[in-house]
Amino acid sequence: MSEDRRLAVLRAIVEDYVATHEPVGSRALSERHSLGVSPATIRNDMAALEDEGLIAAPHTSAGRIPTDRGYRVFVDRLSTVKALSAPERTAIVTFLDGAVDLDDVMSRTVRLLAQLTRQVALVQYPSLTRSTVRHVELVALAPTRLLLVLIADTGRVEQRVVELPRAMGDSLLSRLRTQLAERVDGIRLSEVAARVEDLAEGFTADERAGVVTVVATLLETVVERHEERVVLAGTANLATIATDFIGSVHPVLEALEEQMVLLRLLGEANEALEGQRPTVRIGHENTVEGLSATSVVSLSYGRGEEAMARLGVVGPTRMDYPVAMASVRAVARYLGKMLAEQ
Amino acid sequence: MSEDRRLAVLRAIVEDYVATHEPVGSRALSERHSLGVSPATIRNDMAALEDEGLIAAPHTSAGRIPTDRGYRVFVDRLSTVKALSAPERTAIVTFLDGAVDLDDVMSRTVRLLAQLTRQVALVQYPSLTRSTVRHVELVALAPTRLLLVLIADTGRVEQRVVELPRAMGDSLLSRLRTQLAERVDGIRLSEVAARVEDLAEGFTADERAGVVTVVATLLETVVERHEERVVLAGTANLATIATDFIGSVHPVLEALEEQMVLLRLLGEANEALEGQRPTVRIGHENTVEGLSATSVVSLSYGRGEEAMARLGVVGPTRMDYPVAMASVRAVARYLGKMLAEQ
DNA sequence: ACTGGCACTCAGTTCACCGGAGTGCCAACC
DNA sequence: GGTTGGCACTCCGGTGAACTGAGTGCCAGT
Numbered sequence: 001m002s003e004d005r006r007l008a009v010l011r012a013i014v015e016d017y018v019a020t021h022e023p024v025g026s027r028a029l030s031e032r033h034s035l036g037v038s039p040a041t042i043r044n045d046m047a048a049l050e051d052e053g054l055i056a057a058p059h060t061s062a063g064r065i066p067t068d069r070g071y072r073v074f075v076d077r078l079s080t081v082k083a084l085s086a087p088e089r090t091a092i093v094t095f096l097d098g099a100v101d102l103d104d105v106m107s108r109t110v111r112l113l114a115q116l117t118r119q120v121a122l123v124q125y126p127s128l129t130r131s132t133v134r135h136v137e138l139v140a141l142a143p144t145r146l147l148l149v150l151i152a153d154t155g156r157v158e159q160r161v162v163e164l165p166r167a168m169g170d171s172l173l174s175r176l177r178t179q180l181a182e183r184v185d186g187i188r189l190s191e192v193a194a195r196v197e198d199l200a201e202g203f204t205a206d207e208r209a210g211v212v213t214v215v216a217t218l219l220e221t222v223v224e225r226h227e228e229r230v231v232l233a234g235t236a237n238l239a240t241i242a243t244d245f246i247g248s249v250h251p252v253l254e255a256l257e258e259q260m261v262l263l264r265l266l267g268e269a270n271e272a273l274e275g276q277r278p279t280v281r282i283g284h285e286n287t288v289e290g291l292s293a294t295s296v297v298s299l300s301y302g303r304g305e306e307a308m309a310r311l312g313v314v315g316p317t318r319m320d321y322p323v324a325m326a327s328v329r330a331v332a333r334y335l336g337k338m339l340a341e342q
Numbered sequence: 343m344s345e346d347r348r349l350a351v352l353r354a355i356v357e358d359y360v361a362t363h364e365p366v367g368s369r370a371l372s373e374r375h376s377l378g379v380s381p382a383t384i385r386n387d388m389a390a391l392e393d394e395g396l397i398a399a400p401h402t403s404a405g406r407i408p409t410d411r412g413y414r415v416f417v418d419r420l421s422t423v424k425a426l427s428a429p430e431r432t433a434i435v436t437f438l439d440g441a442v443d444l445d446d447v448m449s450r451t452v453r454l455l456a457q458l459t460r461q462v463a464l465v466q467y468p469s470l471t472r473s474t475v476r477h478v479e480l481v482a483l484a485p486t487r488l489l490l491v492l493i494a495d496t497g498r499v500e501q502r503v504v505e506l507p508r509a510m511g512d513s514l515l516s517r518l519r520t521q522l523a524e525r526v527d528g529i530r531l532s533e534v535a536a537r538v539e540d541l542a543e544g545f546t547a548d549e550r551a552g553v554v555t556v557v558a559t560l561l562e563t564v565v566e567r568h569e570e571r572v573v574l575a576g577t578a579n580l581a582t583i584a585t586d587f588i589g590s591v592h593p594v595l596e597a598l599e600e601q602m603v604l605l606r607l608l609g610e611a612n613e614a615l616e617g618q619r620p621t622v623r624i625g626h627e628n629t630v631e632g633l634s635a636t637s638v639v640s641l642s643y644g645r646g647e648e649a650m651a652r653l654g655v656v657g658p659t660r661m662d663y664p665v666a667m668a669s670v671r672a673v674a675r676y677l678g679k680m681l682a683e684q
Numbered sequence: 685a686c687t688g689g690c691a692c693t694c695a696g697t698t699c700a701c702c703g704g705a706g707t708g709c710c711a712a713c714c
Numbered sequence: 715g716g717t718t719g720g721c722a723c724t725c726c727g728g729t730g731a732a733c734t735g736a737g738t739g740c741c742a743g744t
Contacts, residue, residue, distance in 0.1 A: 139477045
């Protein structure tokens with residue numbers, strides 16, 4: 001009993017099951033795939049695969065369905081990330097070009113990915129800490145109130161209202177503005193803290209209270225995990241495949257409404273981008289409660305070599321992994337390219 | 343046969359049906375409500391209500407359920423918008439206070455409303471055209487590239503990258519900045535166009551090309567319907583009540599993913615705020631395809647007298663209208679108050 | 685090592701049956 | 715005239731028996 005054929009049988013089972021959503025039996029397999037052996041032989045292989053824990057039968061006289069471990073083997077050893085078709089690639093380009101600002105880019109990207117994969121898509125905003133400051137602006141709203149606007153080179157804009165302990169004159173404001181610009185424009189967000197900690201020293205005792213407040217707000221903006229924003233689309237795709245989820249769509253939808261959960265699903269952005277294969281987390285490998293029947297395919301995107309954030313799709317374990325992986329990779333690449341051009 | 347009692351029967355039917363989700367019969371009614379008459383009499387009333395088209399029987403020997411018209415009468419004539427309970431009111435305050443910026447306010451508001459009503463909640467961003475300009479800022483990104491940042495008094499920030507036909511010097515840039523600030527700071531967005539149309543006249547022929555580009559981008563930012571942003575939460579609540587929707591949740595989720603649809607659902611913000619009762623659109627009254635089995639309860643919110651945008655909830659026709667209306671009103675009021683303080 | 689044959693298992697469907705909830709109507713009552 | 719109890723009728727939904735068919739596991743033969 002050759003190892004090769006057994007894996008071929010596993011692949012056939014995964015492919016058929018993903019296509020039909022029904023347990024697949026030995027006869028159907030021998031008819032639809034050219035395995036060159038009879039159903040009886042396939043049954044022997046299936047028994048072996050079942051012993052290995054790669055497939056399972058929902059009940060005695062039904063066909064087999066892949067287990068999470070079966071999908072794992074399929075993803076790791078039996079599938080290649082194929083390229084997208086030409087129409088799909090042009091779809092990506094036409095869909096994403098013409099976005100007017102970062103919000104627009106993100107929302108188009110997530111909808112595109114949902115449409116390509118027919119799954120729920122997630123896209124994380126470019127990480128603030130991994131980008132650089134394009135400009136920091138202070139706008140006077142009232143005598144004791146400023147608006148602090150931080151613009152990152154990815155196009156991302158963060159703003160905070162600053163309540164000053166006392167009024168700040170125009171001249172102080174413009175000096176502060178200049179000083180801030182000198183110190184942080186063009187600097188990586190992660191280094192901003194170090195650059196501004198002694199900023200107040202250049203000001204008189206009178207002025208310091210206001211300056212300190214501004215600096216504190218700036219640090220807050222830079223550090224905060226609020227930076228990690230994730231947008232999501234395609235929840236309607238959950239409904240069509242609801243039958244898979246044992247307890248209906250509810251727990252899944254619920255989990256997906258939590259930003260924290262989305263972040264955990266996507267995982268950490270890794271530094272090296274080149275040659276990355278999408279990360280696939282299958283079923284129980286996923287530690288988020290309520291999502292143990294789903295898989296996540298995700299990948300970092302970024303400019304050049306450097307990862308900025310992640311994007312991916314969430315779907316039932318019996319999703320079409322090759323398509324999902326190909327789409328995720330293609331979209332991540334194009335998005336990275338777009339952000340680099342900005 | 344008194345009109346009053348017939349309406350009391352209708353009210354009882356609506357209330358019971360909303361509570362149990364099951365057709366309600368005459369016996370159950372006489373037991374659970376003190377109508378003071380026997381089931382037989384109630385049956386007579388029910389027959390009359392059915393003739394009027396306010397209730398219907400799913401089949402011969404079942405109880406009755408309200409029709410869309412029945413809900414209409416219930417909402418218009420039989421229900422008052424009761425005040426929220428004290429814990430609910432404190433929940434609103436604690437939930438919304440501590441938001442750091444407008445995005446945060448919007449996302450907290452929509453989640454709050456979803457939680458209070460256990461429905462899908464919608465909140466529209468404060469309309470740009472109805473607010474005033476707090477500040478317009480130009481940030482040089484590159485010799486031929488500017489970032490135009492428009493900050494509205496609601497805290498809303500819009501940004502656009504401007505590609506200049508030729509490089510713009512520092513002095514021109516700062517003159518342009520000053521001129522812009524003079525003309526539009528503190529002005530209603532709707533009047534910005536009129537204020538800047540002749541801006542280029544104050545510049546030399548050389549300078550004009552750049553100025554015109556900036557002005558054009560500003561107008562685009564101000565006019566665009568892109569301004570109408572709607573956030574949504576609570577889609578998980580759809581799943582628990584999925585049984586109501588004939589064709590499952592799918593068409594509903596799909597419709598809710600379209601921004602345009604959300605806007606149509608919420609409707610136009612009306613000018614007068616005071617004493618407003620939430621607008622209720624019931625079942626087929628709703629023209630959006632795929633949502634003919636849902637109702638929408640919505641209301642304008644704003645600062646002082648003036649409406650800025652709308653918020654509301656979407657749910658099955660058999661939702662608890664009094665609760666939905668009360669929650670929508672309370673949240674709209676508090677949100678208006680918060681934005682006024684900014 | 686592969687194959688055909690065969691007995692066995694078990695989900696899902698169909699069908700008939702029954703109980704219960706609810707109605708509509710009628711005759712009696714106040 | 716409005717209200718009530720009584721009663722025949724309808725029809726949904728649940729239960730259980732019988733049947734079908736897909737699929738398996740195993741064995742003996744090649």
